[in-house]
Amino acid sequence: MTQLSDQHLLASYEALHEHAELELELVGRGEIDRLAELGERWEQLTRELPASPPTEAAPLLRQARLIHERTRIELIRLRESLLAEIGTSARARRAADGYAGQVARLPHLDRSA
Numbered sequence: 001m002t003q004l005s006d007q008h009l010l011a012s013y014e015a016l017h018e019h020a021e022l023e024l025e026l027v028g029r030g031e032i033d034r035l036a037e038l039g040e041r042w043e044q045l046t047r048e049l050p051a052s053p054p055t056e057a058a059p060l061l062r063q064a065r066l067i068h069e070r071t072r073i074e075l076i077r078l079r080e081s082l083l084a085e086i087g088t089s090a091r092a093r094r095a096a097d098g099y100a101g102q103v104a105r106l107p108h109l110d111r112s113a
Helices: 003-028 032-037 039-047 055-105
Strands: none
Touching (some): 003 032, 032 039
16 A cells, blocks of 8 residues: 555545544533434444555554444433433322322312302
């Protein structure tokens, strides 16, 4: 390969690494909609890579893999947090419904007496 094509190929791995960092940043901010929009871009970036990466790309690939794993862990944490909030909300709604039922059964005070 020529020097120019090597640099171009390495730029593709740098773009992949930068994309992984952006995904992690979006998950950290809870911007799941924007993260979902990036899915096709990841596919495009990886589709363009050769089956055997150049040696120079190894550090970028390792870092991208680690960032991707951190993103996966953050997504799991976010999911667990959302599930906990849903559970809390459901319990609060059931409690409120229970109180609402009790209020309806209380006798009304006749102020005209």
